[in-house]
Amino acid sequence: MTMEDEGSIRKEIEQLVVTNQDNLRICILSDVIDKEPMIESVLSIAKMIGTYDIDWQDFEFWFNRFSSGNWNLDQKTFSDLPIEVIENIVEKLDFGSKMRLREVSSGLRNIVDQVRPSIDQLYCGFYHKDSQNTLTLKIRQDPESDGYCKRFYDREDNFKIAFDGIKTLFSNPRLREVNEKLMEILNSLNHKIEIVHLEASLDGDLMIDLLKSVKSGTLEHIEFQGEYELIHIDRLAQLDQWKKAKTVYFRREIFDFFRCLHHFQHFEEVLVAVKSLSINDILLVKKLSIQNEKLKKFLIFYGSKPSVLEIGEALGKTTPKMSVSEELFAKSDKTDAILVVDGKKLHVNKAVLSCHSDYFDALFDSDTVINEDSIPEYPIQYADLNDFIALLSLVHHRNPILPTAKNAEILLEMADQFLLPSATRHVELFICSSPAIAQIKKLELADKYNLDILLNRAVLEYKRVKDVVAMRQFLKFSDKTKAAIFDRMIDLQSEKDKISVQMSKFIKNHPSAIEVWMFYQRGKEKDGLYERLCKIIGENGISEEEFKKQFDKMTMEDKESHRKEIKQLVVNNQANLRLCILSDVIDKKSIAESILNIARIFGTLDIDSQDFEFWFNRFSSGDWNLDQKTFSDLPLFIVSNITEKLNLPSRMRLRRVSRGLPNIVDQVKLSIDQLIYEIEQKGSQITLKIITHKFETPVESWGRCYYGEDELKIAFDGMKTLFSNPRLQLKSFHWKNHLSSEIDVQFLDIINSLNHKIEIVELSAKLNGGPMIDLLKAVKPGTLEVISFQGKFESKDIDLLAGLDQWKKAKSVCIFEPIPDFSRCLHHFRYFERVDMVVESISMNDNFFVKSLFCDKLKCVRIYTDNKPPKSEIVKALGLTKLRFKDIYFYRLYDFPGANEYLDVSITIFGIDFYGDNSL
Secondary structure, three states, X not given: OOOOOHHHHHHHHHHXXXXXXXXXXHHHHHHHHOOOOHHHHHHHHHHHHOOOOOOHHHHHHHHHHHHXXXXXXXXXXXXHOOHXXXXXXXXXXXXXXXXXXXXXXHHHHHHHOOOOOOXXXXXXXXXXXXXXXXXXXXXXXXXXXXXXXXXXXXXXXXHHHHHHHHHHHHHOOOOOOOOOEOOOOOOOXXXXXXXXXXXXXXXXXXXXXXXXXXXXXXXXXXXXXXXXXXXXXXXXXXXXHHHOOOEEEEEEEOOOHHHHHHHHOOOOEEEEEEEEXXXXXXXXXXXXXXXXXXXXXXXXXXXXXXXXXXXXXXXXXXXXXXXXXXXXXXXXXXXXXXXXXXXXXXXXXXXXXXXXXXXXXXXXXXXXXXXXXXXXXXXXXXXXXXXXXXXXXXXXXXXXXXXXXXXXXXXXXHHHHOOOHHXXXXXXXXXXXXXXXXXXXXXXXXXXXXXXXXXXXXXHOOOOHXXXXXXXXXXXXXXXXXXXXXXXXXXXXXXXXXXXXXXXXHHXXXXXXXXXXXXXOOOOOOOOHHHHHHHHHOOOOOOHHHHHHHHHHHHHOOHHHHHHHXXXXXXXXXXXXXXXXXHHHHOOOOHHHHHHHHHXXXXXXXXXXXXXXXXXXXXXXXOXXXXXXXXXXXXXXXXXXXXXXXXXXXXXXXXXXXXXXXXXHOOOOOOOOEEEEEEEEEOXXXXXXXXXXXXXXXXXXXXXXXXXXXXXXXXXXXXXXXXXXXXXXXXXXXXXXXXXXXXXXXXXHHHHOOOOOEEEEEEEEOOOHHHHHHHHHOEOOOOOXXXXXXXXXXXXXXXXXXXXXXXXXXXXXXXXXXXXXXXXXXXXXXXXXXXXXXXXXXXXXXXXXXXXXXXXXXXXXXEEOOOXXXXXXXXXXXXXXXXXXXXXXXXXXXXXXXOOOEEEEEEOOOEEEEEEOOOO
């Protein structure tokens, strides 16, 4: 083949492909193996063979099939499939499709009648309606699915059709479950029906015959809705279907039912209706529950019964345990009223409910009190107990019962009834965020209960104007809701108009794109083309007169010569294809169909597959903007949001990109909250190490070392950039300079040059007195909580520090270097909750003074020293008693008569520690 003329071979290959597309399959599989994208594969194959006549649907099928891992090159037909595969396909069809499929051929009829029916519920109802007998047939695949079929038969001829269909269903040996009502007995069957859940409104003997037709062992639940006597129960109890069932319901009253109670010994769940219930009957049920370990529930609906007290005494039961929801309203020292709902007593606090509700405020001031002798009781009518408890918990408890999609509307109604706006807000916010509640339902609730937040959220969920207009329900809304919907329509239309303006901008920059699109649409009717173009580019893109002029000119020119001109426009600028691509996306063409059509019409395969794929996918996502955005086109807030997500090194590099970016980078919130600077001598070089860290994400840390004086300048410039950002918020800042004080001066010069205070929570610095005071002044008061002093301080420095708001508002202080004559400044530490300090020595008077400081908010003082009085003297002098652990003593704070507070004192080899009662 390599020795033959390439052109003649290409023609032969082209003919082979055009004659039979199957010849392409190996080429497609080869591209899949090479991981080529579909669009690149179809273009390269078309270019190689020299033809546009490729069946794109066939191409897509095989490309996707091979991509899924199935490399089988043969295509199966329906008749090639094994019988079990056909059965599986038929079994997946809905009921209506199966009935139609039975009419195709006798072979398919046999298959349909043997596979499992796609239903598991059947309802047959026969009743008299409008002087006609009517039979209703309902078939459902699943209560939660859409597989639902309903039909009425209202003439005698149609009854026969309906019953023939029912017989077809029950003649199927693979029928599994019937769940509603069966109205007729099917005596003609030659097999037993498999039913799991059976409900029937048949009376005694007929129901017994129906039960006999059910396959024993398949039936789990039986619901009897007809009339029954004891003799019928005796006969039912002889059937295997009865003995092997798990649950049984009798909806109508059975006279003298408890005489046949022994027939119910094997069930897990029983529901019966009786005219009256006696103590003996209750004791019989109790005995049955003891004998039958399987029995989980025995429900009795009664006309009359003994009192709750009599039943409790007979059963030997104490007051039943309250449910979790009722426990929320149990009696406590904070409750002073009782609300009685459905006979249940809910203990509440009148002040709390009165504060939240005008209804309860008026109720508690009224005369509707049941019991005035002790705690007043107030009856609440027309309220479900569980819903009422859930409602009150929203305002009465710290851990309320959260709303659900099922009870949200009920809670809104009750909150409106009982005038509880706080509860309404709880439920409103839940509905806003609940995906389980339909959008139209949210609007209805917002309109009905005047919920502004929900209304705003609900209308924002509409993304297209046509969706809003199409909703007929809007006509019943109030003027306020209609106005909100109308505003949303205007916003959506404005967005649409904005896109049109953007598209008009594209047309201005690419005027040839319209000409290319016209040629692409040349084969279509002229009528409607202008409207179609306006849908794509907006009405401002081109006037109708200009459009007609260009279109008429194009149709009068020679098609092939014009094709060459258009082809050149496409090859020179791929952007001219965008209108054609968007048009195909609107027409819901696949990407393979689109690119082959475009290549065929323009007569060129020189199409950038990556560019084509980008725009096709972009338009398919709903973004019809024809212009490609650059970084500089983005709005400032988007650039800021992008910058805010970058780590520190990326931000520093971004500052060097352009003059405008440093202003953005230096203003957005920094992605760090811990900063460590450490300067030390390594060999003959000075080294500055910087570590940044983000507490919430431990993996986001960054460090860098700077060597030598030249790099130190770079580091300090970066430091100034960081601290100049007004949005810098540090949880922790550490300054560790192990070298000369000149570096401290450079650092403080930067800090003092700032025009704002720094926000730091925890500050640690190796600075001596004066410099440390300067640093503290640069910190925003109120943000600083922990201060660690690692430099040297005199008592006069402490005097100066104590005058700063930063010192007074901090919570904890730690001093690592001994303070000479620290006793003189000890009173300055009364502001703190915790103090750790190193001292040269501590006297007994110092201990007494520390003890006196605990009258304030101080919780812990730890003093480290090698020079302190003997332990025995401290114990005796302070009056310490009650040795709890080794070296830990208690004593009562006699300074506060009647107070039950203690001070823990721990004397160790390292010093002496004082702890307030609640600090350990």
